[in-house]
Amino acid sequence: MTTSALHAQLTQTLGRVHLPSLGEHYQGKVRDTYRQGDRLVLVTSDRLSAFDHVLTTIPFKGEVLNRLAHFWFERTRHIVPNHVLDMPDPNVIVARACQPFAVEVVVRGYLTGSLWRDLQKGTHTAYGVAFPEGMRKDEAFPEPIFTPSTKAQYGQHDEPISEKEILARGLVSARDWARITEAARGLFLEGQKWARTRGLILVDTKYEFGKVGDDLYVIDEMHTPDSSRYWVADEYEARLAKGEAQRMLDKENIRQWLIRERGFQGHGTPPAIPDDVRVSLAEKYLAAYAQLTGTPLALEPGDVHARIEKNLQARGYLK
Ligand SMILES: Nc1ncnc2c1ncn2[C@@H]1O[C@H](COP(=O)(O)OP(=O)(O)O)[C@@H](O)[C@H]1O
Ligand SMILES: [Mg+2]
Structure with missing residues (x-):
């Protein structure tokens, strides 16, 4: 069009x-x-x-x-x-x-976006995830990490939360959390694999899960440019080496415009x-x-x- x-x-x-x-x-x-x-x-x-x-x-x-x-x-x-x-x-x-479960499951393959911004501010510790020291912006993690957040009511901000706190507060049972993270990892790896064959990198994404009885389902949306970050794969290495922003096909475009052009x-x-x-x-x-x-x-x-x-x-x- x-x-x-x-x-x-x-x-x-x-x-x-x-x-x-x-x-x-x-x-x-x-x-x-x-x-x-x-x-x-x-x-x-x-x-x-x-x-x-x-x-x-x-x-x-x-x-x-x-x-x-x-x-x-x-x-x-x-x-x-x-x-x-x-x-x-x-x-x-x-x-x-x-x-629906009361947490959103964010899976990240790369250090970027809000997590990078959190790291600059020192507020990244809320997720309770240890990641390698000295990583550069947009660098890949050795394996995908989880940075969950609470699912806020309308008009409220989602808050970062650690796995430990999810379990301690009983937001999700230990058994369900294990099933959820296994499912999320499987979906993310499949998403990354397919995106690669199409010349894109699935950088990170957010899943929501729910249950009917004891059966687990992925709900809401999946791997969309609203809930995920996508980068153009063939330019990734060169841009990373030069410290340039990645070419992206997702909502991060507007987030960066808002920060850059409107503060x-x-x-x-x-x-x-x-x-x-x-x-x-x-x-x-x-x-x-x-x-x-x-x-x-x-x-x-x-x-x-x-x-x-x-x-x-x-x-x-x-x-
Ligand atoms: N299958 C489902 N069962 C129950 N709730 C669902 C299901 N799929 C999506 N939802 C919920 O419906 C809402 C979808 O609207 P959305 O605009 O994404 O809301 P939000 O502002 O909370 O992100 C979300 O609260 C989501 O959790
Ligand atoms: Mg939503």
């Missing part, structure tokens, strides 16, 4: 989702979820959140995230079962409603996001999709909300 077509879509993005007859509603930062008994209808909006603030909308972001999450859930279902039941619209997943890191009033920044982030997300799946998205410009309603009606989810 051309840059001007993306500009044209700016006024038709999916900011608010209003489908009250779908069921009990919860609005997250990015997704709107509706409960129908033991199923959840998850609508991924075009909202952009960074540093726990919703800042603007990005054309086709919801569709890219939802389709990519679906792509990854399908590719990895032999490793860990996931919550997906159906995808009635490019922006919608119907999922098994699970009892914003989550405190105070969030700045307005100019249209050209919105469009250029859309291009990054679309590039990530095309590169990971091998097929560029055939996008339908137009009113996303109206299309969702039509598709949900046709599939019997919306009366």
